[in-house]
Amino acid sequence: MASETFEIFLGTQPGLEEVLLDEAIAAGFPAPVAVGGGVTFEGSWDDVIRANLSLRTAARVLARIGEFRAFHLAQLDKRSRKFPWGDVLRPDVAFRVEVVTGKRNKIYHAGAAQERIERAITEELGAPVSPEAEVVLKVRIEDDLVRISVDTSGEALHKRGFKAGVGKAPMRETMAAAFLRACGYDGHEPVLDPMCGSGTFVIEAAEIARGLMPGRERRFAFEQLACFDPQVLRSYKDGWQMRETDQHFYGSDRNVNVIQMANDNAERAGVADLCTFKPVPVSAIERPDGPPGLVIVNPPYGARIGKKKDLFALYGAFGQVMAEKFSGWRVGMITSDDSLAKATKLPWLPTGAPIAHGGLKVKLYKTDPLR
Template identity: 60%
Template sequence: MTTHFDIFLAAPPGLEDVLADEAREAGFANPQAVSGGVTTSGDWPDVWRANLELRGAGRVLARIGSFRAFHLAQLDKRSRKFDWAAFLRPDVPVRVEVTCKESKIYHDRAARQRVETAIRETLGAPIESDAPVRILVRIEDDLVTISLDTSGEPLHRRGHKEAIGKAPMRETLASLFLRQCGYDGTETVVDPMCGSGTFLLEAAERAAGLLPGRSRSFAFEMLANYDADAWQNMRSAIPAGAEGPPRFFGSDRDDGAIRSSTANAKRAGVDALCEFRRAAVSDVMRPAGKTGLVMVNPPYGARIGNRKLLFALYGSFGQVMKDRFSGWRVGMITSDAGLAKSTGLPFKSGPPVSFGGLKVKLYQTGSL
């Protein structure tokens, strides 16, 4: 439990620096943004904590070993010498995924078969295509790197948002966008097109100190080195819910969206902090109290809505912000720069981020 190794935190391309900031704030060792995620180092409790605490990570991979292999016979021999029993249980099925890049071993399917056979014959663990434990083998420049996916189900599946609408935003992505807008858990947040409530749930959970992984299980619980008592001790301090008054306000013109967001907030234990009501964008009013953040993910016209008709929606949103939300900051996600411009708000755009097959950007303002 004291051996340190590399840990990889997966992030949407374009938001690696934001996740690195979160990991740094959470006390992980020297997090560095790289393509597709963040690298850090630690031991198994750090892996557990990353799964439990980091709101923006999509997966947590533990890099458990590496060796050189220049041909399949060498891969077979060194895979058989690898200490699989230190990590895997013989009674838990595993699946192996291999990628090859710029190496003498270029046939990923053949390489996967060698590794699978080594695990099955040396450890006895069954190989299944839908196994709960996933082994990732990357062969690049003849270096074989072995990682374990310690998360299992993607980390955006918190276990609370059962009711969703069209094109829902992933919780991990919403959390990173909130952080990119400077949200630190202390402000009021308003979402006038709240859908299933993702932005508000993420903001409210962070404000209440509710950890994102508190309600779910993880693949690392099925590994040989899993310490159930240590894990329960780590989880024991997690609060179960939050108390009001509300300071996270959502509205939507769709009754179904309001029912969904209300139910999701109750499952997440933040219903006392959140208030949802049916309203058109033009009817949204500024909450009483201090200024805060307006965060919105409107239709883009690419998958939902007619783009030509959306200019009026974006224009109305921008006018409401200028008329009623003086002093507030605005963050908006869209794939369409023309629609963003039609708000008339002084937006600055961030890098493109993949979302649902599209490239979206965060457009944000300073205080209006």
């Protein structure tokens, strides 16, 4: 791909920006900065490829390819026709446009703006418009400034390509990776999820330990762009280094059906040899042999599954098992309800900002190593 730099936006769930920033810094992207809903940095198309392939906590990657002023629809049409779409879009690949308009604009009708931009591209470049197109231009009009980005990811990045089976209220892989990172997990300790569902936390932890690239098996929208160089993609994949690990990862759930899902998902992800999944209720969890590590859990909460009053016993049983059997282990727990967290009677540290998850606001509760 071309070598010029431009603004790259890494999107994430509101509340997880600092976690994504930490990962982007660790990955060596140039001078990233946290902003609302994500992280930005100045980078190249090579950086776009690497971000999509390697970042575990980013939900998608947008390349901001240009901007211009427009004070009315006729001017939007004229300047859209002069924009160098051919530098990024291919005339033989379908596209679609999504427009968001702010309050301080002369142009306020998003639908009319979308129609003008799509027609200008089709007539000037020849590319067809399709509502199912993988290539999406995201246009924001604010203060009469038209900012144009292309979504380089396509399907959201939590779709790693390995999870065929899911249980109730599944945790997205990108969020699971972010919560693991926020708990200080770096691949060098065991992880246990006692309400594992289809195994997302356990499989993400095992992939991190083995150094697997999260986007290694999936396709991306950037592969459909005019500026895409397949040799760059191949070089990143070929040059990626996996690592040996002697860690092991454990999942359990009272639902026998999801245990088979978790095993199948781990097999597809290439980490089945690192993972053990068992149908065990919370009250019967056993501490794994070996050194302490991290227990991380996304239990049901009232607004998500079931009735809140029925959950206090579950949280209480979880907390009791942790206190009695897991000395030296850290605990991370995601829930939307402070009173349920308190029902565990675990020594939670102060919580951070709430995080958007499935229409709810959840928090990550963490402990220091239990005593």
